[in-house]
């Protein structure tokens with residue numbers, strides 16, 4: 557179970573006005589009692605944004621990851637076994653009394669725990685769970701109750717704590733492994749699109765998180781943005797790839813210099829497969845390698861990068 561009750565280590569950086577504004581609007585919606593839903597392509601920072609927003613509420617945070625095997629037992633809870641209590645009374649030698657009590661042990665599911673205690677629930681990638689599993693959120697969001705169906709508990713439902721709130725994240729529906737969401741659920745959420753940041757905002761995040769300068773960070777994000785432009789739609793390498801390049805280069809002492817072979821090789825290893833997947837040519841991998849080399853060379857050495 558993932559309950560993030562203590563201070564979250566993950567550093568969320570809001571250096572661009574767009575992210576700052578999105579965060580503050582989302583907080584207003586949560587305060588007004590509406591669940592917020594962040595959607596957008598992979599690696600744009602939806603989960604990070606959801607966790608940063610959850611942290612602002614100053615309530616314990618419960619994190620659930622959507623997956624097709626998630627079910628009502630995980631969410632509501634289940635009987636996990638038996639507890640037995642045995643009492644043997646042999647105080648008087650001739651009298652032997654034995655009493656045994658067996659009770660079933662119940663363990664609250666993650667959703668029930670969050671609902672009862674007024675946690676902030678971050679339901680990451682919720683469209684990876686089956687729509688039938690997510691139906692339970694309809695009663696929570698509409699009637700303010702969590703129905704305890706399918707359990708042997710005597711209460712039919714649990715009332716939702718007034719401090720309880722939910723933040724959902726999802727990838728768009730064309731992504732592999734996601735289910736279509738029922739309109740009834742989407743209708744109850746405030747859905748906001750999280751867009752890719754521009755090269756300079758991504759560079760600010762990287763320079764903050766990794767041990768490299770802002771000029772070096774900008775060189776990395778410029779290469780990645782240039783390659784992203786070759787991909788259609790929202791495909792292509794994300795901020796995650798730029799962070800990988802920055803971290804490995806810094807830890808392995810690889811000079812962040814587009815003219816250096818070692819750096820080009822690092823970029824090819826990290827970006828090659830992703831770039832090749834979004835190219836519609838006869839030999840996508842070969843084409844991806846030459847595009848990466850070209851992007852590295854035109855970025856050149858860090859001092860050649862101009863800050864905006």
Ligand SMILES: Nc1ncnc2c1ncn2[C@@H]1O[C@H](COP(=O)(O)OP(=O)(O)OP(=O)(O)O)[C@@H](O)[C@H]1O
Nearest residue numbers: 567568569597598599600601602603604761795796
């Ligand atoms: N504003 C930010 N500040 C700091 N780090 C960030 C920020 N935005 C994104 N990141 C970093 O970028 C990476 C991708 O972010 P995240 O996992 O939140 O993206 P996502 O959109 O949820 O991706 P996916 O859809 O693949 O799950 C992570 O390493 C995260 O720490």
